[in-house]
Amino acid sequence: MKIEKDIVLVLSEKIVAELKECNINASPTESCGLIFGDIKKLETAKDDYQIQYTGKRFYCLKSNIESYGSFALIEDSDKYFEIHQDAVYNRQLRMISIFHSHPVPAYPSSIDIENMKYLDKDIGTRRNPFKNQIWTIMDMNTEKINGFIYYNKELLQIDLQIKNK
Ligand SMILES: [Zn+2]
Secondary structure, eight states: OEEEEEEEEEEEHHHHHHHHHHHHHHTTSOOEEEEEEEEEEEEEETTEEEEEEEEEEEEEEOOSSTTOHHHHHHHOHHHHHHHHIIIIIITOOEEEEEEEEESSOSSOOHHHHHHHHHHTSOBTTBOOTTTTOEEEEEETTTOOEEEEEEETTEEEEEEEEEEOO
């Protein structure tokens, strides 16, 4: 898979600890959740840009459909509305990442890839709010995390950075 160094997801150690806790609490079922924060376009050199997604708040969700984690939460519109109210209206954050864990290595499954492609499509004339989200995937056992994005019809692994702050 192609690695895209110009798309960065920055997570604090605090958020990473919350992802691990979410994973442990759901085990052996896949955990899932949503990360909110902000997205900035930074000029790193002349005409060279980096897109930086910064996580500020994580919402852990219970997945009720085993092995179908992240997609189930998108269909739970009441829960999604509640999170959206808190993150977007109360905290002025935007959704930046869909999180879930895997019993197998932290790479998108074929179902994940289908979902990423599905969410890349707009709904009529409206932009799909789940479009261009980073998919953060954790290996349930090793707690290793990787980030992926489906961008311009291409699946990319992004640069995930964990910051101590
Ligand atoms: Zn998956």
